[in-house]
Amino acid sequence: MFDVGLGEMAVLVVLALVIFGDKLPQVAGQAGRMLRQFRQMANSARADLQEGLGPEFKDFDINDLNPKTFVRKHLFEDDDTPLNKGGVFDDEPSYATASGNGQLGYDERPPFDNEAT
Numbered sequence: 001m002f003d004v005g006l007g008e009m010a011v012l013v014v015l016a017l018v019i020f021g022d023k024l025p026q027v028a029g030q031a032g033r034m035l036r037q038f039r040q041m042a043n044s045a046r047a048d049l050q051e052g053l054g055p056e057f058k059d060f061d062i063n064d065l066n067p068k069t070f071v072r073k074h075l076f077e078d079d080d081t082p083l084n085k086g087g088v089f090d091d092e093p094s095y096a097t098a099s100g101n102g103q104l105g106y107d108e109r110p111p112f113d114n115e116a117t
Contacts, residue, residue, distance in 0.1 A: 004012070020027050046062055053060060063069055104110060 016024060049062065050057065050060060064073065
């Protein structure tokens, strides 16, 4: 996450010992307690949000709001549901059913190629 190697970590430990000296264990304990409180607050907020949304969103995961997760879920995962709801995307291209004179009739759709988009 922070891309800190072994050498940088050693420098940070020595720097912490120089700055905090005898109080380093107390400061580390306070930092641990503060981190634990932040986690509890985040979990509480997540539970309050899910409770407030109601039973319709019981499967709602807050991580789905992350743009990377959203894109990965909706674009890159295989979905077995067909896209041709309502006849918008047919297996047969619409230009195959258009009249041969280049003019569209009243109920005819303009040319659309599924593979070109």
